[in-house]
Amino acid sequence: MTPLGFLDYLIANRMEVLAKTAEHLYLVGTSVGIAAFLGVPTGILLTRREKLRRPVLGFVNVLQTIPSLALFGFLIPVPLIGGIGARTAIVALTGYALLPIVRNTFEGIRGIDPAIRETGLAMGMTDAQLLREVELPLALGVILAGVRLATVIGVGIATIAAAIGAGGLGEFIFQGISMVNNQVILAGAIPAALLALAADAGLGRLERRYLKWHTTDRE
């Protein structure tokens, strides 16, 4: 294999690589989207209900520790959310995306200077106003960082989803392993790595745009 042999392979199979990249993006985008939809409200709830903190954070923590290949395997026989294919993969990926999003939402809000919360309250803000006008805007940077982390982790884990027929760039990797062909492995691994970098950079830009009030050093 020439050092750049995989490039030739990539170019020869570019349509397939693009299709798999799109599948990959779909898996990660959908699961992170669902996880944000569920995880941000959950994180907010945890700042309001102290009793729920330990069980909920514990649950998403445990979810994170299940080896991904095993989780995909466990889900196959489960009715409705299981089976072979993309749906099962999205369920599992959503589970992995929950921890950074729930955790960052919770910590982001809890990390706000108590003096700011207190003045908000003392000025006569209702809880909803405090959340909408003060806590969420101030925690947004940390929340977005959680979404970003979840996305980058998701791009990696999604390669394994090919093992249960969910498609994505992992197919090249598994194919390459069974063929003992590094070029094919790299055709999956390199676009996946680039995807992770691009997602990281893109969401990082978004983060900075929303934090324009951070104009000078504060603390």
Place this chain on the structure above:
Amino acid sequence: MVEFDEVSLRLGGRVVLQSISFGLERGETAVILGQSGAGKSSALRLVNRLLEPTAGTVRVDGIPTTKWDPIELRRRIGYIIQQIGLFPHRTVAENVSLVPRLLGWERSDQERRTAEMLELVGLPRSEFALRFPAELSGGQQQRVGVARALAADPAILLADEPFGALDPVTRSELQREFQDLTHRLAKAVIFVTHDVREAIRIGDRILLLEEGRIAFSGTPAEFRGSELDAVRAFQPEAGE
């Protein structure tokens, strides 16, 4: 305006205030003086119902705070704290117009009021309205804090060591302006501090709080002349 009637407060099993009674009229500034942990800030928080008394009654406009809707009560009381608590993601103008906005004022009224308030605290609107708090000095931030607390024209103003973090020159400047302003606007002010000189300079009346009880109550002149141990313990600082 504000009346403490045999008020006691317990927080987490600890006695913070014991049988505190005093009243405050419009145009009057009462300074609560005491060492840290004496219960000064807790006394303030009882007025806007961030805390509720364990025993006794705190009345605002003759009505016990526990009978007030806390949101409505708080919107009628200005509040300034040492940490300032400006919203860092909001401009100076947005910070100042907060309570008028919460009260549902017309936008044009909010803007007019904000401009007035900024003039009042010596921060011309043209220069400061659109800046963020992080772009201001500590003294300027605290001026915005004062403007914000006064914006909805509350009859009552609570101040919790508002100038404690400022350098001495800025502090005495703000003390003078604050006293001038609150008397001119005839506010009922409760001002908390551990600084004797500040208490004497700002207060019409000084309440010395010691371990949750009022150890002394009187005018600054009476305070200086007092032979009480608790007062004398505080006096040496005044000569520093």
